Amino acid sequence: MSQKDENDVTILCRCEDITIEEVRSYIQRGITDLEQLKRLLRVGMGPCQGRTCTPLLVNELARATGQEIKRIHLTVFRQPTTPVKLGVLAGGTDHEENS
Amino acid sequence: MKKTADYVVIGGGVIGCSIAYHLAQKGAKNIALIEKKYLTSGATGRCGAGVRMQFGTETNCLLAKHSVELFENLEEELSYDGSIEFKQGGYLLLAYTEKMVEQFHKNLGIQHQLGIPSSWVTPEEAKEIVPYLNTQGLLGATFCPKDGHCNPFKTTDAYAKAAQKLGVEIMTYTEVTELLAQEGRIKGVRTREGIIETPVVILCAGSYSRDLAATIGIELPITPERHQILVTEPVEKMQEPMVMSFYHGLYCQQVPHGGFVMGLGDPNEPKEYNYNGSWQFLHEMAAKATFILPPLANLRVVRQWAGLYDLTPDRQQILGSVPGCEGFHLAAGFSGHGFMIAPMTGKLMAEHILGEPTSLPIQMFDFSRFERGDLFIEPSVV
Numbered sequence: 001m002s003q004k005d006e007n008d009v010t011i012l013c014r015c016e017d018i019t020i021e022e023v024r025s026y027i028q029r030g031i032t033d034l035e036q037l038k039r040l041l042r043v044g045m046g047p048c049q050g051r052t053c054t055p056l057l058v059n060e061l062a063r064a065t066g067q068e069i070k071r072i073h074l075t076v077f078r079q080p081t082t083p084v085k086l087g088v089l090a091g092g093t094d095h096e097e098n099s
Numbered sequence: 100m101k102k103t104a105d106y107v108v109i110g111g112g113v114i115g116c117s118i119a120y121h122l123a124q125k126g127a128k129n130i131a132l133i134e135k136k137y138l139t140s141g142a143t144g145r146c147g148a149g150v151r152m153q154f155g156t157e158t159n160c161l162l163a164k165h166s167v168e169l170f171e172n173l174e175e176e177l178s179y180d181g182s183i184e185f186k187q188g189g190y191l192l193l194a195y196t197e198k199m200v201e202q203f204h205k206n207l208g209i210q211h212q213l214g215i216p217s218s219w220v221t222p223e224e225a226k227e228i229v230p231y232l233n234t235q236g237l238l239g240a241t242f243c244p245k246d247g248h249c250n251p252f253k254t255t256d257a258y259a260k261a262a263q264k265l266g267v268e269i270m271t272y273t274e275v276t277e278l279l280a281q282e283g284r285i286k287g288v289r290t291r292e293g294i295i296e297t298p299v300v301i302l303c304a305g306s307y308s309r310d311l312a313a314t315i316g317i318e319l320p321i322t323p324e325r326h327q328i329l330v331t332e333p334v335e336k337m338q339e340p341m342v343m344s345f346y347h348g349l350y351c352q353q354v355p356h357g358g359f360v361m362g363l364g365d366p367n368e369p370k371e372y373n374y375n376g377s378w379q380f381l382h383e384m385a386a387k388a389t390f391i392l393p394p395l396a397n398l399r400v401v402r403q404w405a406g407l408y409d410l411t412p413d414r415q416q417i418l419g420s421v422p423g424c425e426g427f428h429l430a431a432g433f434s435g436h437g438f439m440i441a442p443m444t445g446k447l448m449a450e451h452i453l454g455e456p457t458s459l460p461i462q463m464f465d466f467s468r469f470e471r472g473d474l475f476i477e478p479s480v481v
Contacts, residue, residue, distance in 0.1 A: 033271075035137045039144060039252035040181075042356070047332055047401050078402045079376055083332060087396030089385035 012060075013053040015046020023057065027064045034061060038075050047083050050075065100292050101268060105129040106452070107288050107297040109275050109311065110304035111136075112143035113251060113438055114430050116258035117445025118301055118452075120177070123265035125449050130267045131295060132259075133288070135274040135307075139255045142305045143438060145406025147328060147350055147362050148254075149341050150439040151190045151246040152215045155206040155478035159415075160213050161459055162440045169442035170249060177261035183253045184355050189340035190246035191220075191228055192479075193391070194238045199345065202478055203241050210243075217243035229338060231394045248341060248354055251438055258445070278302075278427070280315040285426035301428045301452065306372065306409040308431035317421060320469050321432045322370040323407040326362055327380040331398040333357025338392070345479065347387045351395075359398060361388050364435075370410070376403045408435040413474035418444065418464040419451060428452055429466060436480060 009019040018041055031037055034057060043057060044050030050057075054074065062069045106127055108119045111134025119132045134140070150170060152163040169176070170185050194200045203219070210217045220242050222234040228242060259269055270290075277289040278300060287296040302308050306323035313319075333356055341352035351361035363384050381403060389396040411417060411432035421427040430448050437444070443459070450457045463475050 033137055035140065039139060040256060045402070047399070049402065076404075078404055079378075080381070080400055080403070083399035083401050084381075085397060085399050086331065086385040086389050089381050089400065090389045090396060 012056050013043040013046065015048050016042040018043050018053070020056075020060070023060055024064075027060065032061060032065050034058070034073060034075055044075060049077060100270070100273075101131050101295055102293070103129075103296045104131040105297065106131070106299045106301065107295055108132040108301045108303065109288065110134065110141070110302070110308075111138040111255075111259070111269065111271060112141050112303065112305065113139070113255045113258065113441040114143075114303040114433070114444055115301075116255050116262060117441045118303060118430060118448045119267045119269075120258045120262040120265070121445040121449035122452065123262055123267050125453055127449075127453065128266065130262075131297075132262065132267055132269045133273050133275050133290060134269070134271045137271050138259055138269070139252050141307075142406050142409065142433070143251050143255055145328065145404055146251055146435075146438045147352075147360055148249055148251040148438055149190065149246070149343075149350060149352065150185070150249055151243065151341070153190055153192055153206065153210060153217050153241060153243050153246060153479065155202065155209065156475070157209055157213065158460070158463055158475075159440075159477055160210055160215060162443050164213060164215055165459065166440045166443040167245060169446075173254070173257060173442065177257045178264075179257040179260065181253055181256070182250075183257055184250035185247060186249075186355050187245050187247035188352070189228070189242055189244040191225060191340045191342050192241045193225070193342065193344040193346065194240055195236055195344065195346040197238070200238050203239075206479055207241060215243060216245055217241050228340060229342060229392070231392060232342070233391055233393055242340070246341065248352055249438075250354075254441070275304075275311060277314040278311055280424055280427070283423060283425060285424060299426045299428070299452065301430065301448065303430040305431060305433075306407045308409065308429065312421075312429075315424065317424065317427075319417070319429070319431070319466075320412050321409050321417075323372050324370055324410045325368045325373045325405050326364055326408055326435065327376055327384070327403060327405045328360060328362035329381065329384060329400050329403040331359040331395070332401050334398060337394070342392065344391060347391070349384070349387050349391075351388050351392060358401065359395060363387065372407065374405050374407075376405050410434050412469060413476050414480050415475045415477055416444070416464055417466050418448060418461045419466065421466055434480065
């Protein structure tokens with residue numbers, strides 16, 4: 001297997017284009033709380049709502065802090081579970097003009 | 100954990116972090132900031148984060164104007180290594196009734212005296228500013244190009260980091276359960292981790308300030324009111340200003356990241372701690388937003404959340420000392436417009452706490468105004 005080039009990056013959060021290297025640099029600076037990582041880096045804030053990146057983040061945090069994975073607090077999963085167009089939502093209620 | 104502190108700030112939102120920073124920057128030592136969860140976990144991290152100077156009272160206009168000036172240079176002032184993402188794309192406030200037109204003109208008069216660059220725009224001019232604006236029923240609007248939006252997480256982080264550099268100890272995941280007072284003065288705070296003795300407490304815990312003040316028998320007229328927000332998927336830049344309608348009770352803007360953040364107030368909300376999102380909000384928000392800004396119908400909602408306004412009877416913050424309890428200061432009850440005045444509020448509170456003359460008057464925000472029946476009404480809030 002070839003050595004990884006030091007300029008190579010690994011995307012951890014695909015929605016927001018955040019690399020594992022960025023996440024690690026935040027963790028090294030002492031941000032070891034998933035809530036804070038999310039707010040400062042936008043990891044898990046994209047359309048997939050962290051479905052892809054959260055398990056990876058939890059692994060990173062557990063490893064960096066020496067905690068068990070089950071001790072890492074998850075962030076809140078928010079509705080809607082899948083992105084829905086505003087136009088569709090607007091159609092779902094009585095819509096009085098200019099009300 | 101600290102056993103004693105000279106100053107204890109309760110609340111890790113933008114207000115608490117700004118106050119802690121300004122205190123330390125003025126040379127105060129041994130400051131502890133205590134936060135129940137993580138920084139920005141309360142109202143700050145849930146707000147729309149709009150920043151505007153278009154208010155209807157001189158005091159609020161001045162607070163906001165000075166805050167905007169501070170926001171403009173905040174990254175330098177705090178030596179922040181990131182960006183607070185301050186975007187000055189303006190605020191377009193829509194008027195739909197004659198009464199609103201009249202009020203907006205009054206507001207403009209006050210704003211112009213204070214040098215705020217706002218102006219009246221016709222529906223046609225409003226459409227030039229936001230080309231896809233639906234002008235149906237619109238009588239006009241006011242526009243201020245220097246208003247804008249900031250990233251609330253980064254702004255708070257910037258204040259917190261700068262405060263830490265100046266020696267402030269920030270204790271997250273530490274809940275204050277009780278204030279301790281004796282013979283008319285503050286003695287300390289009880290946290291879940293133990294007691295911290297202190298002669299000065301600055302309470303800026305949003306809606307939770309009421310519960311904490313109650314532990315020493317002080318009744319704050321602050322009630323929580325749920326407000327909901329949603330954010331859409333990011334798209335190419337298409338809307339510069341925040342569009343706000345007091346008539347519809349809504350605000351909507353595209354943040355630098357590309358997503359549209361929009362929220363809606365509902366005066367009939369039960370006054371309780373409720374962080375749940377509702378599907379009714381999604382429908383109502385979508386209906387109103389796509390009426391005013393039709394092309395947004397094609398955007399997908401990624402996420403919705405709820406936060407609490409810490410509402411006072413006149414929808415104005417309470418700033419200053421609490422009579423009858425020496426060492427107890429308040430910065431709470433921001434009623435939905437705390438974020439945008441946080442820079443100046445932090446500075447004024449630090450001045451007040453250290454016994455310096457304040458750069459702007461704050462006595463109209465004093466706690467006793469409710470008892471006196473001397474409410475301070477701001478006409479332009481949503």
